[in-house]
Amino acid sequence: MTPTLDLEFDNLEEAWQYWVGYGKRMGFGVRKENSNKSKKDGSIIYYKYVCHKEGVRKPDKRDFKIRKPRQETRTGCEVRMIVKKVNGRFRVSELYLDHNHPLEPQETVHMFASQRKLPEAQGYALEAAEDVGIKQKASFNLMSKYVGGRANLGYTEEDIKSYLRARRQRKMCYGEAGCLLRYFQHQLIENPSYFHAYQVDSEDRITNVFWADPRMLLDYDCFGDVISFDTTYSTNRENRPLAIFSSFNHYREVVIFGAALLYDETIESFK
Incomplete structure (x- = not known):
């Protein structure tokens, strides 16, 4: 019509x-x-x-x-x-x-951006593949194989990235990472001196997180001549290293200058 x-x-x-x-x-x-x-x-x-x-x-x-x-x-x-x-x-x-x-x-008209759509069933399959560690490219190639080629899929690899990124963002709203970021934002509102930073990987997932409250920053200014950096506290259920920057004050009491939750103990994470 x-x-x-x-x-x-x-x-x-x-x-x-x-x-x-x-x-x-x-x-x-x-x-x-x-x-x-x-x-x-x-x-x-x-x-x-x-x-x-x-x-x-x-x-x-x-x-x-x-x-x-x-x-x-x-x-x-x-x-x-x-x-x-x-x-x-x-x-x-x-x-x-x-x-x-x-x-x-x-x-070929189904490949226009306005026409492309990721079917719900295939979306669930892609989520399951990501949960068990299968790379996005491998998932895309597998889906292409099922339908006889990429031209028959009706969506592109970029659509998969967008779909999984949106899924991670939705999970983050209610997951542990989301709670942690909301806590940081709340602390920052209460005291602008509160500092935090985080890194993401190539797939936009949070890897390393660092934070330091105003008391930690003040202690660092006063007692930061010698710093101990320790990552032996991998006791959380994800077995991720918790790095502590610490030293002693003038009473020989332990003071903490900052903390970081790391993805792993590689050179890139330490940097």
């Missing part, structure tokens, strides 16, 4: 799904361009949906430094569908369907 000016939608999600479906049938990707909000109540009253080749990329001032510049994919295509809110419904107010580029065949 070709869009017409007499089309109306109950909400913006319905309008977006219609535009996605139309792009799939015709062979082009789609994007959300911009919107306007009402000054009265802040609700959206205007939305513009466009072809994925709309506009042109702005020149990059760093071009002379880039060894492998990205391929230009936009052609300034003016295909668009604009909807405006009228009497509580969204009506198509402007429509232009003349592309300035060839359309894609149906065999």
